[in-house]
Amino acid sequence: MLTAKQHELIRFIQQKLEDTGISPSFEEMKEALDLKSKSGVHRLISALEERGFIRRLPNRARALEVIKLPENSVMGASRPSATPASANDSVIAAHTAKPVAAQPANDIIDVPLHGRIAAGAPIEAIEGQSSMPVPAALLGPGDHYALEVSGDSMIEAGIFDGDFALVKRTETARDGEIVVALVDNEEATLKYLRKEGAMVRLDPANGAYEPQVYEAGRVQVQGKLAGLLRRYH
Template sequence: MLTAKQHELIRFIQQRLEETGISPSFEEMKEALDLKSKSGVHRLISALEERGFIRRLPNRARALEVLKQPGDATPASRKAQSASTNDNVVDLRRAPAARPTPANDVIEVPLHGRIAAGAPIEAFEDYNSLPVPAALLGPGDHYALEVSGDSMIDAGIFDGDFALVRRTDVARDGEIVVALVRNEEATLKYLRRENGMIRLDPANGAYDPQVYRPDEVQVQGKLSGLLRRYH
């Protein structure tokens, strides 16, 4: 049998996975269970892991998978096995198809700094990382940039958003790219080629396109997604 705290924790983890697709942090688990320290959360997680209720996904930040959950009906294939112990446990890997399967993989993506959605500003070197749900990223190598400015608001990109960018040095006309201008400034814009020149178009009528020679612009990635924090 599980202790009251173990039961409460596994319910909380499963609820957060179903609501957000991301495992709760240890701080969130500590607060939800009204524990005094994170060491108590570690002990509960280890006990649940040893009993086969959850497992930690390797090489993922904040990634827990619920394997089975107390309090539900036991699947038919396990009735005989569990009758003697009266575990009353369901294996979530055999749950009905209608039950949502949380995408709880989280990948730490390098956060390179701020990028302009306006006049170009300097793009900084790596100084941090950003946890991103793997479902938001496609194949390839990715990094993140914090958006500064409002020149891409008509494309749904706002000041303070985090642009998720797939590394590439090629792009088609009309794609939103990270463009390094004159090897020193970076900006987020629509890429267009016109009369032998490179035009970087904003998505805000208050801003004018920026036109450069091809040798002045280097594509450093294509926009693949956005993260937004609500305060």
């Protein structure tokens, strides 16, 4: 079941596609739904995508395709009141939505910046109140935050000191994924996650560093790496 804002957003996207053949920008969606930030738009789009109502066309920041619509969101559709509803009528295919080649766009959303994360020995992950602009095309479904990388233990994975790690919030991760791991509820580090029975091994990507091995109860996954930003001076 969709929320009122999710209903409103998918109706707006569908109407924009029908009227112009181009999906709306984040700014247009923010204004249409009277939201305070583009981050709110991103969360709504992620929720609709996870529920299978829309999809983002790859490598295009502004290419949205409506796959299906809630029944009461179909544009210009009417239904005789005498016709009984069935379980299959909860959603219907949006045949009027035609995939289109999106025009170039640079939608940007603000992602919370939570301080620095160690790519070396663990250091404190500082919870800050700042944010940083991130191209929406770099973020998939889910809630994200950014951390500045400190250290060189992940350089063989292409992660360098001063990079900004874009992290998807999650408390679970598969073996071999790069995660933000909180150790003893005090220190956080960016490492490959390896599970070994009752133990957890946090592997660096630099031969100069040794793996860190802890009892599983001492390590909490706080997110997994979704992307990187690098600033060139």
